[in-house]
Amino acid sequence: MTTDALLASDTAVDAPEDRLRRAKVASRSVARLTSDEKRAALHAIADALVVHRERIVAANADDLRRGEEQGIGASLLDRLRLDAGRIEALASAVRQVAALPDPVGQLVRGQRMYNGVMLEQRRVPFGVVGVIYEARPNVTVDIAALALQSGNAVVLRGGSAARSSNTVLVDVMRGALEAQGVAPDAVQTVDDFGRDGARALMRGRGLVDVLVPRGSANLIETVVTESIVPVIETGAGNVHVVLDESAPDDWARDIVVNAKVQRPSVCNAAETVLVVRSAAERLVPAVVAALQHEGVTVHGDDAVASLASDVVPATEEDWETEYLSLDIAMRVVDTLDDAIAHIRRYSTGHTESIVTADARNAERFLDEVDSAAVFANASTRFTDGSEFGFGAEVGISTQKLHARGPMGLPELTSTKWIGRGSGQVRG
Amino acid sequence: MTTDALLASDTAVDAPEDRLRRAKVASRSVARLTSDEKRAALHAIADALVVHRERIVAANADDLRRGEEQGIGASLLDRLRLDAGRIEALASAVRQVAALPDPVGQLVRGQRMYNGVMLEQRRVPFGVVGVIYEARPNVTVDIAALALQSGNAVVLRGGSAARSSNTVLVDVMRGALEAQGVAPDAVQTVDDFGRDGARALMRGRGLVDVLVPRGSANLIETVVTESIVPVIETGAGNVHVVLDESAPDDWARDIVVNAKVQRPSVCNAAETVLVVRSAAERLVPAVVAALQHEGVTVHGDDAVASLASDVVPATEEDWETEYLSLDIAMRVVDTLDDAIAHIRRYSTGHTESIVTADARNAERFLDEVDSAAVFANASTRFTDGSEFGFGAEVGISTQKLHARGPMGLPELTSTKWIGRGSGQVRG
Structure with missing residues (x-):
């Protein structure tokens, strides 16, 4: 008609x-x-x-x-x-x-x-x-x-x-x-x-x-x-931050804390941190401590738990959860490939960010991760109409058609x- | 999931x-x-x-x-x-x-x-x-x-x-x-x-x-x-050509004939011609004759039938029909407003064209008619990926989202x- x-x-x-x-x-x-x-x-x-x-x-x-x-x-x-x-x-x-x-x-x-x-x-x-x-x-x-x-x-x-x-x-x-x-x-x-x-x-x-x-x-x-x-x-945002082998200590800490803590109840807040194994010993203790200092409960796998205290054991459910609260999941992965595979499996395609000093890994991440917004060395909290300069926003589309x-x-x-x-x- | x-x-x-x-x-x-x-x-x-x-x-x-x-x-x-x-x-x-x-x-x-x-x-x-x-x-x-x-x-x-x-x-x-x-x-x-x-x-x-x-x-x-x-x-194309008061004789005839006859079985072929009353006596006889010369059956209202021979009486159904054949509906309307109102009622939002020498009417038509493609003084047959220079086309979208x-x-x-x-x- x-x-x-x-x-x-x-x-x-x-x-x-x-x-x-x-x-x-x-x-x-x-x-x-x-x-x-x-x-x-x-x-x-x-x-x-x-x-x-x-x-x-x-x-x-x-x-x-x-x-x-x-x-x-x-x-x-x-x-x-x-x-x-x-x-x-x-x-x-x-x-x-x-x-x-x-x-x-x-x-x-x-x-x-x-x-x-x-x-x-x-x-x-x-x-x-x-x-x-x-x-x-x-x-x-x-x-x-x-x-x-x-x-x-x-x-x-x-x-x-x-x-x-x-x-x-x-x-x-x-x-x-x-x-x-x-x-x-x-x-x-x-x-x-x-x-x-x-x-x-x-x-x-x-x-x-x-x-x-x-x-x-x-x-x-x-x-x-x-x-x-x-x-x-x-859409919902099960948002990831990846800490690559070469991630600078200060960027790693500041970006993870900001992505989780600055406003935990919104869809662009980080829910899972993936740390590449070769950087775990250097980064995990400081990042976990900084998160805990802000009142965040860290749900970690065994590798994370072995490097920091007061870590709640993570289960499969934690990788799937959009907490929208002062909780974050943390997992040590062997390689950047494994981090990308984890994102492919659990992400809702909203926003992901990598912290790295390695241009090759940054570009690979930006190219291969199929989300509405992908960042290198910046907080996931920037996926926002006002931040992008659009004024108010109707919402954040996680579909591929039209917007x-x-x-x-x-x-x-x-x-x-x-x-x-x-x-x-x-x- | x-x-x-x-x-x-x-x-x-x-x-x-x-x-x-x-x-x-x-x-x-x-x-x-x-x-x-x-x-x-x-x-x-x-x-x-x-x-x-x-x-x-x-x-x-x-x-x-x-x-x-x-x-x-x-x-x-x-x-x-x-x-x-x-x-x-x-x-x-x-x-x-x-x-x-x-x-x-x-x-x-x-x-x-x-x-x-x-x-x-x-x-x-x-x-x-x-x-x-x-x-x-x-x-x-x-x-x-x-x-x-x-x-x-x-x-x-x-x-x-x-x-x-x-x-x-x-x-x-x-x-x-x-x-x-x-x-x-x-x-x-x-x-x-x-x-x-x-x-x-x-x-x-x-x-x-x-x-x-x-x-x-x-x-x-x-x-x-x-x-x-x-x-x-x-989508389907119930496509209209409007002949305005000032429509030049040759453009009116050539565009209507081309829009209907050049390939009648496709979605951008014209299905209805709307003629503004003040131009009807001048345009209808020649346009109908040119169409009939190409083997087209004209389904007209009383006003059209009074100006040309061999016109089949049009019913409400003709305004709604995408013939995709050598048939065309033709109606005399009092004003350009009535033509736009007819289009609003019957169009599938694919393509419409106006033939006019009056810039004011051309711009009004292009602005007010809400179809995927609107033309002034050109055939509706141009709504086509190859004609637009896109190479092959996936189809012609008649929705408003994305494409x-x-x-x-x-x-x-x-x-x-x-x-x-x-x-x-x-x-």
Whole structure:
């Protein structure tokens, strides 16, 4: 069925499919907003968030109360919490997105065809972007801002834990759009439909142009398996740091500690250190001590345990685990080949880094390790849209189709071929 | 499950999954072949096709015999047929692919990070490309050549009508690879598993990096719906030509005739002509006559019928139909807006063209029509990999994710971020 036939379909008003249809209609006008108009709309959203902060905090209090009753734990409660300061930060993030280069219309490539037709490939918005995510309500605002700046309409399905906050945030953003003369249906939520909302997004072929799941491995697996619309998988990070024979002591220690400790709960944090045997005696004691000094529990194999104290014995499960906590696995491997083989077996293809002074080994590692980002002599924590200079990020793609690694604004666009001729026909 | 865990899974030897696993292993060495090595491998394949032409023709005779018994019709039989001349053409197409620029390693973009880390994004092969296709056996060779030149392994699932031909073609290609020291498992077929072969490709998460369906709308729909691996949808073309008020007589006539007649059976052939009312009296009689002169049946609305003879009355179904034959629908619309609205309703998003002397209308059309390719004053037949200068093409994508329009070698690659540092950590 073509899009317009879908738009004409007869379903009850305010079924989730109805919201998708309205998003599709809105996407046509949003796609053609100028950069100036989009900038004004995003600034209006930022202002409105600040103006309506008390209403947002009140809705957030509902979510926090429910979360406490359900005993979701202090760290999740903290992620859920919005206060005046955090709302200011949200608004400021929206203004930062407004300052990013508009990807729509960017020339990707072009040529003059053999017959004189002038051909160009330009970035165009996807149309309707669907996002299914969990927990933090700031994602609601970040994603809406990124979608609008890239000329897309967005349909959001957030986690039930943040439902009251998300409802008010979407309502505030829609109000700001309407006041700017921008179709408010460009930002919608299907949270109120529960599972049916997520299902409509996954089955919305012809209405949803791309669907991005952000959250637990479970959520992502469900969306990838059930969706019949194109999905960009954002993924788990079982991230490795390899310490090569020639790794300098200070780089080895600093990079491992930073990759683990600087923010342990995120996907680019290191989870396993692989030490080449010829460097183990030199590096393991100091690296383990530095990690333990930062409160990290080291889960090591026998070789690691024989070189350092207070090492918890590692099992097969440790090589597979994305701890997202102050835990790290450590293993001594015979050669760089064995390190690469270990990564091949256990990595989720997010980020890996090697510490080495040997250019040959650095290049081999960068070439052979098949992950979204590979580093030599730098922390794995750099795989991040802000660090790469993209501004905010939609997520970090661990799939190979369309986008791989941190996704910024250009990754929220498609392209279109445009040809200008003067009567040319094919011979 | 990680790839290596999948590789270690215990299933019967020579289940279709086993072939996928062997393709995955082969993909690792194929990804690292140099351009010279790939060129040599493709020339070896081209030579082998010519050397083994009698064996190929004999296998093809089996398919032709079976096709005749099943009464598949003269045009399908012709598409199926391989003779010495067509095998020479196949070999020559492989040599042309070998002459195309190697996309692997191409620098997409790069920057020096704020902290001195040198960052670059380079093209890398997908890994394993799956293709499910129908009918013509030359697709088997074209796709294998494109996959190899872009550093990928390929697993093919061809139509049952060409099964004997495909089996021998794959066998000949594998022999040529082996003689060149390239892993023969880089080219495989799962034809002999029937439906289970297609199912294994669609369910091969972690083993198949991208799946491309090529063929009927039905085939594509099935793959899009059932696959849990990323799909690039290649699509049907309900292609429109709009004749605007100011369309020059000669361009209008030549472009419509060329777009319909030059090769009616392909997806970029025009299926509907929309004529703006103010130009109808001037253009319709001559355009209809020119089409009828080429043997085209015109299915027109009342306005068209009142301006030309021998017009078959058009129904709603005609606007929806991709004829792929010497038939065309023609409708008079009040304004350019109505033409764009008609396209929005009925187009499959493949290609549309406007004929106009009015720059304002040309730019509006190019901007507002949301198809993979949009032309002003040129035939729709130009949406084609060879015409765009890509060499052979994998197909024409009508989805917005990853690739849109003709897919050449770069569209068969992913990217990878590579960072080279000197001990940088995140602050």
